[in-house]
Amino acid sequence: MVETIFDLPVEKQIFYAVLGFSWTVYLWEAYLSYRQRRIYRATTHVPQELGKIMDSETFEKSRLYQLDKSNFSFWSGLYSETEGTLILLLGGIPFLWGVAGSVTAHFGFSPEYEITQSLVFLTLATLFSALTGLPWSLYNTFVIEEKHGFNQQTLGFFLKDAVKKFAVTQCILLPVTSLLLYIIKIGGDYFFIYAWLFTLVVSLVLVTIYADYIAPLFDKFTPLPEGELKTEIETLAKSISFPLTKVYVVEGSKRSSHSNAYFYGFFKNKRIVLFDTLLEDYSPLNKAGESQPEQPESDEISGESKNKKQGCNNPEILAVLGHELGHWKLGHTVKNIIISQMNSFLCFSLFAVLIGRKELFVAFGFTDSQPTLIGLMIIFQFIFSPYNELLSFCLTVLSRRFEFQADAFARSMGKASELYSALIKLNKDNLGFPVADWLFSMWHYSHPPLLERLRALGNIKQD
Numbered sequence: 001m002v003e004t005i006f007d008l009p010v011e012k013q014i015f016y017a018v019l020g021f022s023w024t025v026y027l028w029e030a031y032l033s034y035r036q037r038r039i040y041r042a043t044t045h046v047p048q049e050l051g052k053i054m055d056s057e058t059f060e061k062s063r064l065y066q067l068d069k070s071n072f073s074f075w076s077g078l079y080s081e082t083e084g085t086l087i088l089l090l091g092g093i094p095f096l097w098g099v100a101g102s103v104t105a106h107f108g109f110s111p112e113y114e115i116t117q118s119l120v121f122l123t124l125a126t127l128f129s130a131l132t133g134l135p136w137s138l139y140n141t142f143v144i145e146e147k148h149g150f151n152q153q154t155l156g157f158f159l160k161d162a163v164k165k166f167a168v169t170q171c172i173l174l175p176v177t178s179l180l181l182y183i184i185k186i187g188g189d190y191f192f193i194y195a196w197l198f199t200l201v202v203s204l205v206l207v208t209i210y211a212d213y214i215a216p217l218f219d220k221f222t223p224l225p226e227g228e229l230k231t232e233i234e235t236l237a238k239s240i241s242f243p244l245t246k247v248y249v250v251e252g253s254k255r256s257s258h259s260n261a262y263f264y265g266f267f268k269n270k271r272i273v274l275f276d277t278l279l280e281d282y283s284p285l286n287k288a289g290e291s292q293p294e295q296p297e298s299d300e301i302s303g304e305s306k307n308k309k310q311g312c313n314n315p316e317i318l319a320v321l322g323h324e325l326g327h328w329k330l331g332h333t334v335k336n337i338i339i340s341q342m343n344s345f346l347c348f349s350l351f352a353v354l355i356g357r358k359e360l361f362v363a364f365g366f367t368d369s370q371p372t373l374i375g376l377m378i379i380f381q382f383i384f385s386p387y388n389e390l391l392s393f394c395l396t397v398l399s400r401r402f403e404f405q406a407d408a409f410a411r412s413m414g415k416a417s418e419l420y421s422a423l424i425k426l427n428k429d430n431l432g433f434p435v436a437d438w439l440f441s442m443w444h445y446s447h448p449p450l451l452e453r454l455r456a457l458g459n460i461k462q463d
Contacts, residue, residue, distance in 0.1 A: 005402070010359050011360075014359065015101075018088075018363075021385055022081065023085070028076065030078075031177070031441060032437075032440045033070055033291075036437045036440040037067065039433075039436065040067040041321070043435050044060075049451065052264065053433065054427075057195065061148070061431055062428075065431040066146070066431070068144050068148070070143055090209055091365045095421060096128075097116045097121055097374065098124060100118075100120040100121035104120055110334075113248070114373075118172050122173065122177055123170060126166070126170070126173070134162065135164070137427055141158060148255065149312065150258055150431075152256055153256075164218065166220070168214065175203055177373070177404055180198060180199070184372050185372065191352065193348075194343055196345045196348045199348075200341055204266070208264075208265065210264065211248075211264050211273060215250070216312075219255075221249070221250050221273070222249055223246060228314065229314050232314065235412075236322065237270075241411075242329070243268040243269065244271070245271060246269050246271045247269075247271070247272045247274070248272070248273070250276065252275035253277050257277055259426060260275045260279055260353050261275060263324055272324075278311050278317070279317065281310050281313075293455040311429065312425055315418045316425065320422050322409065322410035322415045324406070330405055332406070351376070355372070355378050358370065360378055393443065396445070397442075403447050403448055407456060408456070419457060420457050423450060435450065
């Protein structure tokens with residue numbers, strides 16, 4: 001008689017269901033990426049509708065860049081999935097927990113010191129993850145990003161940065177985790193409420209201090225100098241009652257030529273951060289290009305492509321900020337925080353129901369103990385996996401809706417033409433490929449494809 005999964009003990013059913021779902025998600029993602037790679041390979045010429053906004057040279061560069069990134073993602077994803085499967089099948093989690101127990105015992109801590117053992121386990125797990133991920137990160141930075149002209153880092157800078165990131169992460173992760181575990185242990189029947197409130201406070205504090213105290217450990221932040229751009233940004237903020245206190249320029253060009261902008265802060269203390277690579281007048285990459293001899297122009301378009309500056313001019317910067325401030329004015333930031341915290345409260349409530357189920361621990365090799373940290377890992381990472389996938393898709397759909405609304409807000413401020421040209425420039429600078437498979441786009445794109453955003457802005461004619 002053939003034994004099915006339903007004939008197995010419940011802990012085995014849980015284990016194989018988790019493993020099966022993980023591979024199902026991986027295969028689904030691999031299928032979506034395969035569909036998109038077909039687009040990259042087949043679309044070798046600029047589509048007619050893109051002819052006026054993208055030259056053939058940039059189109060080909062972006063096609064090859066995205067194809068390389070997709071191939072890299074396939075192999076790194078396969079490695080990650082295989083590694084995760086082997087860890088589960090070979091009992092890697094209980095083994096590492098045992099190693100953590102041996103370490104704490106060596107320093108005179110008995111098994112009753114579960115939080116201490118949990119912190120050692122967490123340190124070993126994150127160290128393992130950092131070391132196994134390092135070769136992939138090195139390849140991505142020094143092969144793919146280097147090949148396509150984005151990487152600005154030296155190997156020494158990269159390794160120093162990696163060590164610094166690991167140290168800072170531990171300095172935040174270990175105290176927060178120890179307090180969370182303590183709250184869960186002493187919280188009684190309503191521990192999930194206290195645990196949720198604690199994570200809420202931690203997340204708000206981290207968001208508040210990140211750009212002032214954490215990010216400067218890695219990148220140089222300088223106030224935007226007095227001048228026309230700063231005055232116009234302050235006027236723009238004032239026009240919609242955005243409580244702007246400071247404008248910073250971050251030296252992103254030391255890492256990459258990719259560009260970005262964001263705002264942060266709560267209540268009446270908002271700051272705007274602009275990457276130097278976003279600013280046409282500030283990007284060191286433009287200054288480096290000025291020292292290069294001009295290439296002869298074979299035709300008008302290719303000449304523009306070779307000599308064009310990176311980043312956006314001042315009116316375009318204001319249009320981009322009009323979009324970003326639209327997120328604030330329309331309440332998107334607050335809505336995302338509310339959704340995140342509702343989800344967090346729901347997950348902690350379900351965790352409170354499931355943490356007492358011994359079969360969940362047995363399924364992953366913990367037959368003699370039920371450590372709280374392991375329970376958090378099993379339930380949040382494995383048991384909630386189907387829910388997390390569904391939630392991620394819903395948030396992606398919502399994000400695209402918010403992006404359209406923020407574009408419309410910038411347009412209502414009279415900045416449609418400037419945003420139109422800024423989106424084209426940023427797409428070129430970041431080598432974004434403007435043609436996407438509909439299913440891949442629907443599942444993955446948190447921002448609408450370029451053409452959809454341009455159409456929504458009204459197809460304003462550009463030179």
